[in-house]
Amino acid sequence: MIEIKDFSKIYNDEKKAVDNISLKVNDGEIFAFIGHNGAGKTTTLKSIAGILDFEEGDILINGKSIKKEPIACKMQMAYVPDNPDLYENMKAIDFINFICDMYEVTKNERKEKIEKYVNLFELQNNINDEISSFSHGMKQKVALIAALAHNPEVLIMDEPFVGLDPKAVFDMKEIMREMCKEGKTIFFSTHILEVAEKLCNRVAIIKQGKIVKVGNMEEVKGDESLERVFLELDEENFEKGK
Secondary structure: OEEEEEEEEEOOOOOEEEEEEEEEEOOOEEEEEEOOOOOOHHHHHHHHOOOOOOOEEEEEEOOEEOOOOHHHHHOOEEEEOOOOOOOOOOEHHHHHHHHHHHOOOOHHHHHHHHHHHHHHOOOOOOOOOEHHHOOHHHHHHHHHHHHHHOOOOEEEEEOOOOOOOHHHHHHHHHHHHHHHHOOOEEEEEOOOHHHHHHHOOEEEEEEOOEEEEEEEHHHHHOOOOHHHHHHHHHHHHHHHHO
């Protein structure tokens, strides 16, 4: 479970990038976080993952504070950024094993997981190549395999489908559904509203650092598409700004 309590993030003592938001992502839930570039999605996700410090509020991972117990929180989660910053000079398999070492995954456990996901994402012929030779989509697959190999209780992803081929997108959605059935917590940002609409239990829309709509998919979109709701909120904000 992820609990975001009265969370704000300020850059350079100026405007709040995220302004006093509160959310709860339950066990066994796939939760989408949507908004324009600069709305505060990545700032929020990085703060949950313990990458960014923040000034106000708190974030709990299965009841533990990321501020007070960062290591205990990070051992339960995996974070996949929108632009994976991998060790370019490492072989893909070495990078994945390096992450598994950090999470103290046994050799037997990692062997099974790595083989499963390498085959699923069709990286068998490239797994021993240096990451520097990989396309963005291949790097994304390596980051996903490294995240999934240690079987996290909480999975946080920033635009996980960008750069993936259609088969990999399908496979990743199936993995997310399976994790959901196992009671895991999944919180991710996406610009692909159709995917969010079909995949997620709940959704939050963030604009200019504030949550403007949150709820289960039917509550948020009603009889309309999620895309239409998102565009209508845009129009409302535009009218208010006139």
